[in-house]
Amino acid sequence: MHTFARTLPGLLAALLLATLPARAETYQAPEAFVTEAGGDFDAPEVLWLTGEIQDTIRAILGHRYASLRLRYWRDGDETLWVLEEIGKEKPITLGFRVADGAIVDSRTLVFRESRGWEIRFPGFARQFRGARLTDDRRLDRAIDGITGATLSVNAYRRLARVALYLHAEVSGED
């Protein structure tokens, strides 16, 4: 069969998929992320995002965090955060495990945008392992972007900084 004829169904399927409306894709439920990391999902600690905390988050995200309260999970020096940030139009939910001021693990939990889902790949998330905050609250390393997923990558970077900042805040490491 002609090459074009063979690839045509695939091309049409790709076009059809590209025109489908975005819907929430849960890669790992927040509950499962917390439980897998050893946290008790039903026994979170609570951090109210008021005053200086909200101001600092605003400096990192460029806007206030969407909620006034965050639930997080602590096990000794380790904290777990489930955070949301809008990539382009819809919130992306990410999970971060932080210990001793560095990211131990991070995951894309729920993705609701139509593009940029490639941030879910472990290879991308692996770049954040060991990342710390510098004095001016930036990541201490460069994170490689993904073509076509710039906004999602940027949202991931911002939330990584927020997770590290909040860990320092509740751990008194600042």
Next chain:
Amino acid sequence: MKIDPRRLLAIHRAVGAVVAAFLVLLAITGVALNHTEALALDQRHLDAPWVRALYGIPEPEPEQAFAAGQHWLSNWNGRLFLDHRPLATESRGELVGAFAVQGILAVITARELLLLTPEGQRIDALAYPGDGTARAAAMRDDRIILGLADGRIVATNPAFTAFRPADVAAPAVSPATGEALPAGIRTAIREQARGPGITLERLILDLHSGRIAGPVGVWLMDAVAVALVALVASGLGQRWILRRRHKRPR
């Protein structure tokens, strides 16, 4: 068959009078469409009731509405409104119920429990255990009780930070038991929820093509185009007849 020139002229004039009215319409709308950008026709929106009726655009209606203390929560195609103000948070699934509890608002959508300040700021959003879907809700003893789609019944803890299995009767409030939104709030939200309407360009384009009257209008415009060609033919025919008469020796 011999055609009576006077009869042909009468038909030509009658058809011409009808077609002339459409020609004026086509000329005006055509000129306007040629200058869409200069006239900003694609920027001007029409939202008058007769336009909505003409295009069959329904008036937006709330999908569900619930009273919560002094406030009303309503879901308009996924957009949540607190009284007449839109919330920054979307409704994840249908609105199942809303309650005023401990000085805050608990808004139960199918996929998460939203905790709001009375001003509408999001305090927190809690997904349901096991990524469940809420079907019914109730408030008892300052706790939110939820009936999940898989038959489980869960309740919030006192701090509203987690759900626990609850051994209580199934809650009764569900999307089907929603209440009628007060007329004042409904009208105020409609103004925001109805969208910009159609552009003036669209209306003029549909006038030009006849689509404003549906398939019949398109056929009518086709008939006008055919009649116009027929008028040209009959006009040329009469001119030919008159020239022959003038040339014929008396």
